[in-house]
Amino acid sequence: MKLATLKSASRDGRLVVVSRDLAWCADASHIAPTLQAALDDWAQAEPALRTLADELERETIPRERFHERDALSPLPRAYQWADGSAYVNHVELVRKARGAELPESFWTDPLMYQGGSDAFLAPREDIPLADDSWGLDFEAEVAVVTGDAPQGCSVEEAAGAIRLIMILNDVSLRGLIPGELAKGFGFFQSKPPTAFSPVAVTPDELGEAWDGRKLHLPLRSWLNGAVFGEPDCQVDMTFDFAQLVAHVAKTRPLTAGTIVGSGTVSNKLGDGPGKPVSEGGKGYSCIAEIRMIETIYDGAPKTRFMIPGDQVRIEMLDRSGKSIFGAIEQTVVRYAR
């Protein structure tokens, strides 16, 4: 089942089910007005939504064209957005570029930050940038949306609480990160609103590409039309989604509609860092990573961060080449009051 939220007069949009080929949708607001409402009452909502999705595939109900540009993020705002950093390879590279060791505990205790969740960008929405020195970067990631689970739930229970899967652009302001992290309280201004894919899908929709804890497909990113990254999501993922969700719930209950992110998807090449796609590598899921590699090899970064006019595209194709989640396509624009 594929679900999306169309723009409407409400801040939370209008829930629709979307056909497998992303061409059609059917209004689901009689089942649940919003995706959050569906997740709040998933036991009731899910069977009704699945019936509607089946009817849509069989073309037995009124349907409308689905346009990705009309979609908001599936949860246009959420009560919990917890972003992990499961590709420890990525973290190791960040540290290597600044000459810092990776603490051993980073391989056993997930890094995770509390993200701002009150106003996500739509998947085709411009990214407003007020100051180029903020160092705007994209981060291509995978995320799950959960149901409820008790505080202290096991990794197995956490796996069972995964309801939906999405991809996302975790927009980051690299120029503001060092100052914020030095203050010790984590990211705040350096993580402006995130954008999620046009549709969220149930795990069964992914078939064998979803093993219950990891997604076994490449995540593709383009920067200004050129392929920038296509790392495999299951490779080098030190912590799987069940472990990340359990981490969220260690000292608090897990609540319906919680979004848990993977962190920037990143693959090593042998024992070293990856190579650009143009050199036969898997490329990168953010600009910061290629800049770190440039720093390691050449002493300084060459690739610049994004400025107004730059475009990023993030998409995942199934094994037959069809888009699963629709595409995130965003242009950076100058923000001015």
Place this chain on the structure above:
Amino acid sequence: MKLATLKSASRDGRLVVVSRDLAWCADASHIAPTLQAALDDWAQAEPALRTLADELERETIPRERFHERDALSPLPRAYQWADGSAYVNHVELVRKARGAELPESFWTDPLMYQGGSDAFLAPREDIPLADDSWGLDFEAEVAVVTGDAPQGCSVEEAAGAIRLIMILNDVSLRGLIPGELAKGFGFFQSKPPTAFSPVAVTPDELGEAWDGRKLHLPLRSWLNGAVFGEPDCQVDMTFDFAQLVAHVAKTRPLTAGTIVGSGTVSNKLGDGPGKPVSEGGKGYSCIAEIRMIETIYDGAPKTRFMIPGDQVRIEMLDRSGKSIFGAIEQTVVRYAR
């Protein structure tokens, strides 16, 4: 105007207006089903809620008894909970206790962390603790709830976006904080669910005690029945609420229902740290602070953190001795699955 959210079958409770003396309330769900819905459409909802509140004071409408124990946090869950650390005195003490200098920038650039907002505790709800070594502490704070404002809004615009004021207990797990902060991504597991006061009030309700940016009253805390702190909220508050709200909105829009906290309220005594109330001082708004002072003077902390059976109470009285927000009263209980 005073607003509260009563327990109901919904996760978001039911909105009521509460009488000035906290004795009575009237259902407001015909105006807005939830406080978030009212904030989302404040220009429409506010006048209608004020009319209802006037009618309640004049006893011209059906009313029911208001019991603080029936209240959820005014926003039982929120899309944004950003907690500042505006009493830099408190931060300086934390650092002094571990022999660290306070960076000069801390006096000009607010500390703020992104808090978990998906499931707040009710003001009379037990605090579940799974492991005493986590070092459970309370933190008595003031918070504002905002409306919408554009990204990059000025401090003056931020002041104008303040809709409601509450007090809160920012429950903290001191034993988990050093490890999390060392990882560099800020608080996550060390900040379990927060509890807010039974009612939220509009600024006008505070009269001269609210100057548009700061609250000019003592915030009182009791630990196991004994007065623990009564610092004045306007004293030693390095950053006012308008500055904190503007900090939230530097790189993202400010959205309706955003909660912005003051951080632990803390008063110095002359040039040194405060004294316990029993010694004629203003006391403390968290256990960690007295432990720091014990560490500075005696080389080691004496006061233990909270364990099952311990109780905390947080309340603010107006100049005539009446409770403004109702009382937060919570008991720590052993959490077990």
